[in-house]
Amino acid sequence: MSTALLEGISMGLLLSAMVGPVFFTLIQNSLQNGFRHTAVLASGILVSDLLYVLITYFSVNLFAKSSYFEIVLGYAGGLVLGGFGLSSIFKKNVHRPNSGGIPVLKDRKRKGFWKGFSINGINPFVLLFWISIAGVVAIKDSFDALDIGLYYTGILVTVFSIDLLKAFVSKQLSGFVTPKLMQKLNIGVGIFLVLFGIRLAWFAYEKHQALLGGYY
Incomplete structure (x- = not known):
């Protein structure tokens, strides 16, 4: 399997593990409207x-030419x-009473596709995440056009597949999704994100040093 595709799948798994509005919307929508409706919502995402x-x-x-x-x-x-x-590591879980540990998101009165599209699209952190991926x-430099396509495909397909999985097993998971579990998951995801950030900054540092070395 292509290294680019494997890297994309790994990043997709990491993105899927992030706990935010989309995560809770998928669970809440699946409990209320069923898997098929939530699959349409995931398509919007x-x-x-x-x-x-x-x-x-x-x-x-x-x-990029610069x-x-x-x-x-x-x-x-x-x-x-x-x-x-760091935000994920130090994030405090907030939930409403009698919600079973799952924050109850206010219904935006949007259905299916557009609900998923809007909830994901209005989150500025989603845009920042994709900027960092770009x-x-x-x-x-080792990525050609095919590698880039495989990398993004790996991320998108993995995220979509896991969103469907979240919707499918939400009824079973709902009893286990507690604030304590969410805190542990946030910390774990946060550590991996910090490591990815350090790795990306290190690549930039090496490129900077190589560029400076070319002037001497």
Whole structure:
């Protein structure tokens, strides 16, 4: 299997483990409306992510010819991922009484596809995440067009598949989703995000040093 695809799947697994509005919306919607309705909602989330992928990838490519832009993007992406990680580690779980540990999201009176699209799309952290991913792709000189496609495909397909899995098993999971479990999951995901951020910043540092070495 392609290394790029494996890296994309790994990042998709990490993104899927992040606990946020989409996670709780999937569970809540599945409990209320069933799996089929939630599958449509997950499709809206997928299209929203795909739109962000197109926006961030082509926007970054406009400036990708500049070596210094790649370096700045690498450092910035590392900071963003590290910030996500620290935020996840120190995040406090807030839930309403009598909710079984699951925050009850207010119904936006949107159905299926557009509900998923809007909840994912209005979250600014989703855009920041995809900007950081575009930064990862931009500084990977070993990636050709096929590798880039496989990398993004690995992320998107993995996230979509796990969203469907969350919806399918939500009734079984609902009794186990407690604030304490969420805190442990947030910490675990946060540590991995910090490590990814450090790795991205290190790639940018190495590229910076190589560029400086070319001037001497």
